[in-house]
Amino acid sequence: MDIYKTREHPRPQPVRDALFVDLRPESDISRELSQLSGWALHKVNSLEEADTSLLQQNFFVGVAHIDWSDPSIHQELSSFFQQHNQIAWIALIRPEYLRDIELRRALFENFYDYFSLPLGDNIDNLETILGHAYGIYHLQQLESDDKGINDEFQMVGTSPQMLSIFDQVRKVSKTDAPVLITGESGTGKELIARAIHQRSKRSAYPFVAVNCGSLPETLIHSELFGYEKGAFTGAAQRRLGRIEAADQGSLFLDEIGDLDLNLQAHLLRFLQEGTIERLGNNTPMHVDTRVIAATNIDLNKAVEQGRFREDLFYRLSVLNIDLPPLRNRGEDKELLARFFFKKFASDHNGQLRGFTDEAIDAINHHTWPGNVRELINRVRRGMIMSDNKLITPQDLNLSSEVVSKTEPIRTLSEARSEAEKRVICVTLDRFNHNISRAAKALGVSRVTLYRMMEKHHLDSKENGQPPLQHT
DSSP states (O other): OEEEEOOOOSSOOOOEEEEEEESOTTSSHHHHHTTOSSEEEEEESSHHHHHHHHHHSOOSEEEEEOOOOOGGGHHHHHHHHHHTTTSEEEEEEOGGGGGOHHHHHHHHHHOSEEEESSOGGGHHHHHHHHHHHHHHHHHHTTOOSSTTOOGGGOOOOOSHHHHHHHHHHHHHTTSOSOEEEEOOTTSOHHHHHHHHHHTSTTTTSOEEEEETTTSOHHHHHHHHHEEOTTSSTTOOSOEEOHHHHTTTSEEEEETGGGSOHHHHHHHHHHHHHSEEOOBTOOSOEEOOOEEEEEESSOHHHHHHTTSSOHHHHHHHTTEEEEOOOGGGSTTHHHHHHHHHHHHHGGGGTTOOOEEOHHHHHHHHHOOOTTHHHHHHHHHHHHHHHOOSSEEOHHHHTOOOOOOOTTSOOOOHHHHHHHHHHHHHHHHHHHTTTBHHHHHHHHTSOHHHHHHHHHHTTOOTTTTTOOOOBOO
């Protein structure tokens, strides 16, 4: 097996590994590929050597220089790339072979992309596609530099915002100070909390999650602090609270902003003194539990309104992590969609191959009010609803209409005004410009409708409509 590194780049960059399967070694394709920057190509000249290399090393991308001239090996080639679909294959093929429908089907089903030979000026495009494929398949395979981290708690993202979050997680994991995670619903606050726990020295001990908004006020005290036998009617035996159950580990308090003020005082005491008292027992007990809290509300505003204790707020927010909404995470939307597609693919017998270009455009332009939770639901829906090998915008229940980059940007005020004018015009047309009936349908008075028509310069003369009717 030959291993050769590409030419030096003017600006040093990490060298990434790729498997290069060259089934036409007599060609000069190796010379062309030497122009790639930042890649170490591990060259093999047969499918048998490729099998061996894939067993010895974990590759995320592969480049295959395919010889399609011998029909007797077509099935062998297709089977090989279908079997090794855990990496992103990019085919290099002579253009005359592309007339073969069998080859086109094999490329469609088993390859991330392909390039016609000779590469010529396309070498830069190949370099870009290799980088993109490497990033996506790296994330999809849940590979982590942190040994022993549970795959379930992996975080996905390459946007500057998420790279900053990952850096913060690494830092706060090294301490025992309380952490406050803020962000909109569905952004993955519990995932971040679990990641902090799994990367901390407490990872061998329990991670206990409590949703403060889902428990009745009458139960949450006993849930958090526990109770003794006979503490109240129905307390037939001693029960440990969630705080005590998380001893030596981490306690995750989700929706902390919904915690009752009385319980906030008890929680504050625990954070200050490290002790709790079970219901029915006045003896303080020391508990070593790290608290990680999360909320989707503005706690500063809640403090101002008297709904949250200021002293508890400062105790909890020693370390802050603010999760960005999905709409602000750039290309992470596509990465996450492909990540969850790969994660759920085993449920669909391998029939689905991915997303159409229109679906990716729709994913990138959707505002995602439900954040990552909504994206997961739509991807799962698309995988169920799809009748083809590629998921469409209709399968995802997303609009395929994408705003043109050349379209002028309007303010919200301008957009509202345009929508208002359109609704008035449609309503007037429906009621044959009968002002009373149109006003009633719009839920406004006749005077208000006249004013709105004047505002938008709508009158019967200007619009070529029959005279306005009154009742």
